[in-house]
Amino acid sequence: MISVCVIGLGYVGLPILVNLSKKFKTTGYDINKQRIEDLKKGKDLFNEFKKKTLKKRKINFTNSIDLIKKSNLFIITVPTPINKKKQPDLNHLKDVCNKLSKIIKKNDIIIFESTVYPGLTNDFCIPLIEKNNNLKEGVDFYVGYSPERVNPGDNNHTLKNINKILAYPHNYLKKELIKVYSLISKKIIFSNNIRETETAKVIENIQRDVNIGLINEFYLVCKRLNLDFNNVINLASSKWNFIKFKPGLVGGHCLPVDPYYFSFISKKNNFNTKITLAGRTINNLMTTIVKKEITEKLKKIDPQKNKKILFCGLTYKKNVADLRNSLGLKIFKSLKKNNKKIRGYDPTLNNQISKKNNLVISFKEFKSFDIYILVTNHSIISRNLKKLNKNKTIINVLD
Numbered sequence: 193m194i195s196v197c198v199i200g201l202g203y204v205g206l207p208i209l210v211n212l213s214k215k216f217k218t219t220g221y222d223i224n225k226q227r228i229e230d231l232k233k234g235k236d237l238f239n240e241f242k243k244k245t246l247k248k249r250k251i252n253f254t255n256s257i258d259l260i261k262k263s264n265l266f267i268i269t270v271p272t273p274i275n276k277k278k279q280p281d282l283n284h285l286k287d288v289c290n291k292l293s294k295i296i297k298k299n300d301i302i303i304f305e306s307t308v309y310p311g312l313t314n315d316f317c318i319p320l321i322e323k324n325n326n327l328k329e330g331v332d333f334y335v336g337y338s339p340e341r342v343n344p345g346d347n348n349h350t351l352k353n354i355n356k357i358l359a360y361p362h363n364y365l366k367k368e369l370i371k372v373y374s375l376i377s378k379k380i381i382f383s384n385n386i387r388e389t390e391t392a393k394v395i396e397n398i399q400r401d402v403n404i405g406l407i408n409e410f411y412l413v414c415k416r417l418n419l420d421f422n423n424v425i426n427l428a429s430s431k432w433n434f435i436k437f438k439p440g441l442v443g444g445h446c447l448p449v450d451p452y453y454f455s456f457i458s459k460k461n462n463f464n465t466k467i468t469l470a471g472r473t474i475n476n477l478m479t480t481i482v483k484k485e486i487t488e489k490l491k492k493i494d495p496q497k498n499k500k501i502l503f504c505g506l507t508y509k510k511n512v513a514d515l516r517n518s519l520g521l522k523i524f525k526s527l528k529k530n531n532k533k534i535r536g537y538d539p540t541l542n543n544q545i546s547k548k549n550n551l552v553i554s555f556k557e558f559k560s561f562d563i564y565i566l567v568t569n570h571s572i573i574s575r576n577l578k579k580l581n582k583n584k585t586i587i588n589v590l591d
């Protein structure tokens with residue numbers, strides 16, 4: 193009988209746990225005590241799950257490693273960020289592997305889902321898990337890798353209706369494992385090769401980052417040349433193989449991080465990547481460009497700095513309540529330094545977070561401003577802007 197434990201209950205881990213709890217005995221483990229306390233009460237700070245759903249499922253939420261010992265399938269979804277030197281920060285994975293090495297039993301299965309560089313599962317994680325016991329991977333316990341492809345804020349590509357790769361180079365419970373994963377995603381693409389799967393995941397994101405970087409560069413050059421960017425793109429898109437990306441602020445946990453993982457391992461193997469990181473410079477530069485655009489517009493509209501200004505959309509992406517690596521948030525903070533009166537508004541965020549950061553919450557207050565800077569265009573913000581009187585000024589960034 194399969195008993196699942198998901199380790200790391202963030203944006204990726206919680207939805208997997210909730211899906212699997214429909215059929216399996218499930219435990220959710222996280223080192224963040226507050227997160228566990230909240231989840232026990234049915235509270236999801238990321239607003240993805242309603243209290244009713246979390247309460248209905250019989251999930252054991254815990255931050256005690258002793259209480260996960262009885263599970264036999266461990267799914268690891270802890271963060272894999274970069275450090276100040278922009279190198280992979282593997283501390284979360286290291287901590288999990290060290291803990292697992294003390295509780296692992298014969299015939300346990302461990303599937304890593306965190307985004308990593310090629311080879312990390314085999315060369316870094318497995319040796320750590322084998323350290324405090326006499327068990328051997330592939331003989332006594334089994335490791336696989338299934339990268340997460342969920343695209344936050346995208347209702348067409350939800351966890352349930354995307355294809356998910358599962359790399360599991362073993363025969364032990366292979367069919368059962370595929371069945372477990374079929375509960376998570378529509379179609380399982382099976383692979384016998386963990387390294388290839390790790391690589392596939394990381395290059396998917398790099399390709400996107402580089403493409404957005406390129407379109408951001410086109411946008412900037414069009415501005416310099418006094419050309420209407422949208423007209424240019426519409427003309428170019430009339431060719432059958434032109435790929436239409438949109439200029440934008442690239443934030444979050446994946447695109448700004450994954451190119452560094454790939455470059456890191458490439459450098460370790462004596463090749464300095466030439467293009468992988470190309471999107472990074474230009475995509476980060478967009479913070480300065482967008483801030484400059486807003487400041488110039490404000491100088492014209494509000495030279496005396498006496499109008500009420502609301503900065504709309506602080507999270508990194510449309511319809512996503514995630515502030516990590518948000519360039520919008522960065523721009524907001526920077527604008528606020530020169531104009532203390534600017535307020536922020538982001539209805540995707542939990543009221544608790546909004547209150548703590550003195551953000552506007554009610555529609556009554558929302559409609560009391562003179563100028564609205566639209567940065568992250570959440571659907572609720574769009575709807576609310578449409579309800580405003582015609583005399584309001586809206587600055588639509590990167591439009």
Ligand SMILES: NC(=O)c1ccc[n+]([C@@H]2O[C@H](COP(=O)([O-])OP(=O)(O)OC[C@H]3O[C@@H](n4cnc5c(N)ncnc54)[C@H](O)[C@@H]3O)[C@@H](O)[C@H]2O)c1
Nearest residue numbers: 200201202203204222223224270271272284287306307340
């Ligand atoms: N968020 C996304 O959209 C997305 C998409 C694809 C892939 N990924 C990848 O999935 C992984 C997880 O990302 P996320 O967005 O869910 O991160 P997250 O920060 O939302 O959640 C991670 C959770 O792990 C917990 N944690 C950290 N260290 C731990 C430890 N040692 N033991 C137990 N719990 C621990 C944290 O407290 C947190 O609750 C990352 O590798 C990320 O790159 C994320």
